[in-house]
Amino acid sequence: QKEVEQDPGPLSVPEGAIVSLNCTYSNSAFQYFMWYRQYSRKGPELLMYTYSSGNKEDGRFTAQVDKSSKYISLFIRDSQPSDSATYLCAMRLARDSNYQLIWGAGTKLIIKP
Amino acid sequence: GAVVSQHPSRVICKSGTSVKIECRSLDFQATTMFWYRQFPKQSLMLMATSNEGSKATYEQGVEKDKFLINHASLTLSTLTVTSAHPEDSSFYICSASSGTGLFFGSGTQLSVL
Numbered sequence: 001q002k003e004v005e006q007d008p009g010p011l012s013v014p015e016g017a018i019v020s021l022n023c024t025y026s027n028s029a030f031q032y033f034m035w036y037r038q039y040s041r042k043g044p045e046l047l048m049y050t051y052s053s054g055n056k057e058d059g060r061f062t063a064q065v066d067k068s069s070k071y072i073s074l075f076i077r078d079s080q081p082s083d084s085a086t087y088l089c090a091m092r093l094a095r096d097s098n099y100q101l102i103w104g105a106g107t108k109l110i111i112k113p
Numbered sequence: 114g115a116v117v118s119q120h121p122s123r124v125i126c127k128s129g130t131s132v133k134i135e136c137r138s139l140d141f142q143a144t145t146m147f148w149y150r151q152f153p154k155q156s157l158m159l160m161a162t163s164n165e166g167s168k169a170t171y172e173q174g175v176e177k178d179k180f181l182i183n184h185a186s187l188t189l190s191t192l193t194v195t196s197a198h199p200e201d202s203s204f205y206i207c208s209a210s211s212g213t214g215l216f217f218g219s220g221t222q223l224s225v226l
Contacts, residue, residue: 008154034214043119043206043217044157088156090215100147101215105156 003027006089006104014112019076023089023104026070030102031094033065035074038086038106047087048074079111115141115211119218126197127226134192134221136207142187143209148180151204151220163190197225 006023013019021035032051036044048063050056050072056063062075072091076083086108090101116139126132136146144165149157161182162170169182179201181193190209194201206220 036217041204041220041222043117043208043219046214046216049214100159100162103156108154 002105003102004089004091004104007107008105010108010110012110012112013079015079015081017079017111019074019079019083019109019111021074021076021087021089021107021109023072024070025072025091025102027093027102028067028070029093030091032092033063033072034090034101035061035063036088036090038088040085044088081111081113084109084111115139115209115214115216117207117209117216117218119207119221121221122219123222123224125224125226128198129196132194132197132223134194134205134207134223136190136192136209136218138188138209138211138216141209141211143190143211144187145210146184146190147208147210147215148182148190148192149206149208151206153204157206160192194223197223199225201225 004025035048037047038044050063050065053065053067060077064073086106088106089104092101118137120135146163148160150160151157159172160175163182163184165184165187171177184190202225207218208215
């Protein structure tokens with residue numbers, strides 16, 4: 001079993017829809033949770049950064065962490081064609097000062113105009 | 114967010130030659146940088162952790178004599194693919210940790226003929 005599970009998709013939704021992306025994990029010691037967006041043949045771009053459980057909102061993006069269920073989510077409201085990309089979840093241990101991340105496989109998202 | 118610059122973005126070389134990829138943190142000092150490899154439609158695979166002023170730490174299965182990493186300053190790490198072969202063709206990405214998270218370069222597409 002992988003430490004972090006993420007459905008690779010692709011996930012195809014119409015423009016304007018609410019998108020829900022998810023990851024599950026097995027290590028309860030993870031404390032920091034991140035979502036990255038990666039366009040084809042580009043480096044990942046940090047979207048959301050969350051510590052421990054709870055919600056965090058930034059514009060059209062909302063990140064949720066449920067540590068009791070070992071489940072994290074990224075919601076995208078009013079999705080746009082420019083949101084089409086691969087979204088990777090990542091997480092790390094609190095004691096890891098070198099920011100070495102454990103990655104999900106990435107979900108390819110397609111927003112249809 | 115912090116900016117990480119990676120060069121070149123694309124390189125084509127002949128089999129047997131060596132290729133150097135540079136990763137620079139432009140507006141922060143990074144004591145730790147990471148090098149990843151990414152195959153098409155797959156997630157990031159950590160190759161090594163590069164620490165300023167010391168030897169890199171390689172992940173299991175990564176040949177340290179083939180993938181030479183030098184982290185000579187707090188803003189520059191280099192990855193040299195020595196005696197490249199077609200199977201080394203891949204997308205290589207670096208990242209650097211700042212106080213606020215992990216930031217990525219734009220990646221280098223290496224094609225070995």
